[in-house]
Amino acid sequence: MKNDDISAFVAVVRRQSLIQAADSLQLTQSAITRRIQNLEETLGVELLDRHTKPLKPTPMGLKVFDQCLRILQEIDALRELVANDTPxxxxxxxxxxxxxxxxxxxxxxxxxxxxxxxxxxxxxxxxxxxxxxxxxxxxxxxxxxxxxxxxxxxxALTAVPLGEIQLCVVASQDTPPFQHLIDSQQHGWILNPDGCGFRDGLMRALADQGVNLQVNLDTYGSELQLGLVAEGKGLGLIPAPVLANSQYCDTLQVITLKDFSPLAELWLVxxxxxxxxxxxxxxxxxxxxxxxxx
Amino acid sequence: MKNDDISAFVAVVRRQSLIQAADSLQLTQSAITRRIQNLEETLGVELLDRHTKPLKPTPMGLKVFDQCLRILQEIDALRELVANDTPxxxxxxxxxxxxxxxxxxxxxxxxxxxxxxxxxxxxxxxxxxxxxxxxxxxxxxxxxxxxxxxxxxxxALTAVPLGEIQLCVVASQDTPPFQHLIDSQQHGWILNPDGCGFRDGLMRALADQGVNLQVNLDTYGSELQLGLVAEGKGLGLIPAPVLANSQYCDTLQVITLKDFSPLAELWLVxxxxxxxxxxxxxxxxxxxxxxxxx
DNA sequence: TATATTCATTAAATGCATTTTAATGATAAG
DNA sequence: CTTATCATTAAAATGCATTTAATGAATATA
The missing domain is CATH 3.40.190.10 (Periplasmic binding protein-like II)
Structure with a gap:
C-alpha cells in the first residue's frame, strides 16, 4: 500500500478528474491512472465509477476516501511532531x-x-x-x-490560513458612487495580472451576473495601480492594509458594494x-x- | 514519506536490532539500514541511538515510533474497511x-x-x-x-488471537508424580519438533532454571507422541483438547506442575x-x- | 453521419530508487 | 589477540513507477 497511490486517489476524488489531479500533483494522467489502478488492485475493490461524467467515487470508494484522509492526516501529524521539536x-x-x-x-x-x-x-x-x-x-x-x-x-502543497484581509474597491474622487457590482463595468478595472488571484475572484463574481470582466489596464504593482485609479482610468481592487499605507490613500474613494463582499484570505503555503x-x-x-x- | 520505511523503523524499535528486523521483514540488514536512513533523512532527525548495545530509539525516535504505529494502524483500518464490505x-x-x-x-x-x-x-x-x-x-x-x-x-504477518488453549504435561500411568518442572528432566521429554512452538517455550522455562531441555525422542505427530509417552519413554506436552480426543486419553497420567503454567495461544495469522x-x-x-x- | 475534442486506458521505453552482494568497520566476548 | 556479532558503506543488479506515444470511448459540433 503506497502513500503516493493514496494521495493520488484523494486528489482525484477532490478534483473529480484524473487530468486535474495529475496537474495538481505535477504528473501525467497516465501516472494517475496507474496509481488508482494500483490502489484498486491492492484493495481488490473498484474505487471510481468510470461511467459518470464528472468522475466520481463508488460508494465503497467514498468510504475508502475518508479513511485515506485519515491516513494522510496521521502522516502529516508525524511531520508536525518532528517539526515542533526541532528548532x-x-x-x-x-x-x-x-x-x-x-x-x-x-x-x-x-x-x-x-x-x-x-x-x-x-x-x-x-x-x-x-x-x-x-x-x-x-x-x-x-x-x-x-x-x-x-x-x-x-x-503537493499544504496551505494554512493566516487570517482574512479586506479588499476594497477604489475609484478616483470624482467618480460618481454606485452600489452594485454590475455598474462597475461602466468604468472598467485596473488590475494586477492574474497571478495575484483577486482578478480570478472578481471575474467569477462578474461572470455569475453574466458579464465579462472589462479591464482597462494591466498593472504590475500596487502603487502604480492606485496611481492610475487616482487619475480616473478605472476602478481598482486592493487589500485594505495596502491602501491604508499608500500615498494615494487620501486621494481615492472607497466604494462599498452591496453584492460583492471582497474578502481575501492570507495563506501560508x-x-x-x-x-x-x-x-x-x-x-x-x-x-x-x-x-x-x- | 514511505510506508515501507515506517514499518522498517517500527520493526527495528520492536526487535531492538536491525538484523532481526530484517529477518522479520524478509530483507537484508542493508535494506533496513537504508530505510532507517531514509526516514531519518526525510524527517531530519536522528531516530536511533547507535551507541547503546541493544539498539534503542532516541527520545525523539520514541515519539516518532508512537506516531508511526498510528499511521500503520490507520492503514490497517483501510484494509479492514474494504474487507468488511467484500464478501x-x-x-x-x-x-x-x-x-x-x-x-x-x-x-x-x-x-x-x-x-x-x-x-x-x-x-x-x-x-x-x-x-x-x-x-x-x-x-x-x-x-x-x-x-x-x-x-x-x-x-510481514498480522496475528489475531483466537483464544487460549491449555497444555498438559502427560506421563505414563506408572510414572511417579512430581510437582516441579525441574524434576521433569529425570524422565526426559518426547516432543514434536521445534516448529510447533511448544518446545521453545518449554526450553526457555527450563533454561530459566539453569537446565537444558533433555529430549528422549522427537516425534512427528500427536498420536505417535502420546503412544510413546504411554509406553513410558518420557514426558509429553500436549494441548488439552488433543489429549481429550486421543485414543491414549485414558492410558495417560496428567501431571500438574506448580512452576510451569502451560498455556498456549491459538492465533490466526x-x-x-x-x-x-x-x-x-x-x-x-x-x-x-x-x-x-x- | 462525419469530424473534432476531451478524457481515460494501455504498451513500450526510460529512468530512478531500492535491494542485494560484498567488503569494511566497530564492539563485545572468549 | 582472535573470533563473532552487528551495523554501515559502495557498487552492481533488480525492480518499479513515470513518461511518451498510441489507442479507445464518449460528447459535442458541423
Missing amino acids: PQGTFRLGVPHSLSEAVLLPPLRSLNQHYPALQTRVSSGWGTELLAKLVQAELDAAMVLFPRNRAFPD YPKHLGKLQKPAHLFGTQLARALTP | PQGTFRLGVPHSLSEAVLLPPLRSLNQHYPALQTRVSSGWGTELLAKLVQAELDAAMVLFPRNRAFPD YPKHLGKLQKPAHLFGTQLARALTP
Whole structure:
C-alpha cells in the first residue's frame, strides 16, 4: 500500500478528474491512472465509477476516501511532531506577494525573526501563482499568498490560513458612487495580472451576473495601480492594509458594494513532500504559521 | 514519506536490532539500514541511538515510533474497511497445525463454512513455523497456529488471537508424580519438533532454571507422541483438547506442575502485504477471525 | 453521419530508487 | 589477540513507477 497511490486517489476524488489531479500533483494522467489502478488492485475493490461524467467515487470508494484522509492526516501529524521539536535553522526562503506592502508583511516577519533568531530568512516577492509554482519546484521553502476564499491549492502543497484581509474597491474622487457590482463595468478595472488571484475572484463574481470582466489596464504593482485609479482610468481592487499605507490613500474613494463582499484570505503555503536536499526549512509547517501570526 | 520505511523503523524499535528486523521483514540488514536512513533523512532527525548495545530509539525516535504505529494502524483500518464490505470468495488456502486434532479444528472450520458458503477452503497442515514460512511466501492465505503466549511474529504477518488453549504435561500411568518442572528432566521429554512452538517455550522455562531441555525422542505427530509417552519413554506436552480426543486419553497420567503454567495461544495469522496475484482470499483479516471464532 | 475534442486506458521505453552482494568497520566476548 | 556479532558503506543488479506515444470511448459540433 503506497502513500503516493493514496494521495493520488484523494486528489482525484477532490478534483473529480484524473487530468486535474495529475496537474495538481505535477504528473501525467497516465501516472494517475496507474496509481488508482494500483490502489484498486491492492484493495481488490473498484474505487471510481468510470461511467459518470464528472468522475466520481463508488460508494465503497467514498468510504475508502475518508479513511485515506485519515491516513494522510496521521502522516502529516508525524511531520508536525518532528517539526515542533526541532528548532528551525539554516536559510529559509520565503515568498511574499507583490500585492501586499511592507506595512502588512513586516509584523509577521518581525514575529518570525523573534521566534527563531537563528533562522536566516530570505524574502522574495512575486504574484500569487508564481509563488505557488516556485514552491512546487522547490525554489521556495514557503510562501505567503493572498487568495480568494475557498481557493484550491495544488495537492503537493499544504496551505494554512493566516487570517482574512479586506479588499476594497477604489475609484478616483470624482467618480460618481454606485452600489452594485454590475455598474462597475461602466468604468472598467485596473488590475494586477492574474497571478495575484483577486482578478480570478472578481471575474467569477462578474461572470455569475453574466458579464465579462472589462479591464482597462494591466498593472504590475500596487502603487502604480492606485496611481492610475487616482487619475480616473478605472476602478481598482486592493487589500485594505495596502491602501491604508499608500500615498494615494487620501486621494481615492472607497466604494462599498452591496453584492460583492471582497474578502481575501492570507495563506501560508509550503510543500508537502520534503525533498531530501533542503534540510530544515520546510519542516516546520504549523510551527511557522504560529510564528507568522502576530 | 514511505510506508515501507515506517514499518522498517517500527520493526527495528520492536526487535531492538536491525538484523532481526530484517529477518522479520524478509530483507537484508542493508535494506533496513537504508530505510532507517531514509526516514531519518526525510524527517531530519536522528531516530536511533547507535551507541547503546541493544539498539534503542532516541527520545525523539520514541515519539516518532508512537506516531508511526498510528499511521500503520490507520492503514490497517483501510484494509479492514474494504474487507468488511467484500464478501470473500474464491479459493482460500488455510493452514492448520499438525499438533491440533480434528476435534479442535472442526468447529472453527464449520463456522467458517457457515459464514461464507461461497468460499472454497483448502486446508493443509504443518508445524507452526512451517506455516508461518508458507505465509510469508504467499503459499497460504492464512494459518491457524498454536504458540506460546507473547510470541513475536514476523512483521510481514498480522496475528489475531483466537483464544487460549491449555497444555498438559502427560506421563505414563506408572510414572511417579512430581510437582516441579525441574524434576521433569529425570524422565526426559518426547516432543514434536521445534516448529510447533511448544518446545521453545518449554526450553526457555527450563533454561530459566539453569537446565537444558533433555529430549528422549522427537516425534512427528500427536498420536505417535502420546503412544510413546504411554509406553513410558518420557514426558509429553500436549494441548488439552488433543489429549481429550486421543485414543491414549485414558492410558495417560496428567501431571500438574506448580512452576510451569502451560498455556498456549491459538492465533490466526495472515500476511499484511497483499500480493497482487491472489485476489480475494487474504483480504478478510478480522472478518475471518470472527468467522473462525466459534 | 462525419469530424473534432476531451478524457481515460494501455504498451513500450526510460529512468530512478531500492535491494542485494560484498567488503569494511566497530564492539563485545572468549 | 582472535573470533563473532552487528551495523554501515559502495557498487552492481533488480525492480518499479513515470513518461511518451498510441489507442479507445464518449460528447459535442458541423
